Amino acid sequence: MPDRLNQIYTRSGDKGTTALANGTRVSKTAHRIEVLGTVDELNSCIGVMIASLERTQELIPIFTTVQHQLFDLGGEIAIADKSYTVIEQSEIEYLEGNIDRLNQQLPPLKEFILPGGPMAACHTHLARSICRRAERHITTLLLDKNEFVNPHSAAYLNRLSDLLFVASRIIVLRQGGKEVLWQPRDHR
Secondary structure (H helix, E strand, O other), rough: OOOOOOOOOOOOOOOOOEEEOOOOOOEOHHHHHHHHHHHHHHHHHHHHHHHOOOOOOOOHHEEEEHHHHHHHHHHHHOOOOOOOOOOOHHHHHHHHHHHHHHHHHOOOOOOEEEEOOHHHHHHHHHHHHHHHHHHHHHHHHHHHHHHHHHHHHHHHHHHHHHHHHHHHHHHHHOOOOOOOOOHHHEEE
């Protein structure tokens, strides 16, 4: 395989623009770049989450696959071309299958859960909230008639946030912690 990056810095972005993978230069404040940055942030946060997993080793291969899928999703966003899509229904079904399998191992949810518990669960909740932001940003692109976004990518992020929520509960269960349940103001 040839080297992908021979030079790390190019100076071409010093004046506030960056290049998409298709060669088009856009402002670094363009919404597409915001989506790319948020997906990258999400992928980084999932890396931290994976590094913090102890007694939940079963989640490592799931979220390692997710990291690769997120990189593919970023590629779609960066190429910005209807002829290039990678995220398909099968990636969404991968997430749904894991959600269903993991959720069967959990007690029924009777109250809202606050982000908390063991450190790995906290990292997972943080990844979930970043994922929701990525979903909001990609939805803005999806609704823009002048932009192209693979609709499967938006659905993928929606399911990924659900998987992260279920994973946070699994982590608490496996690590012997206790979920932090929301208490309404009049019950505290």
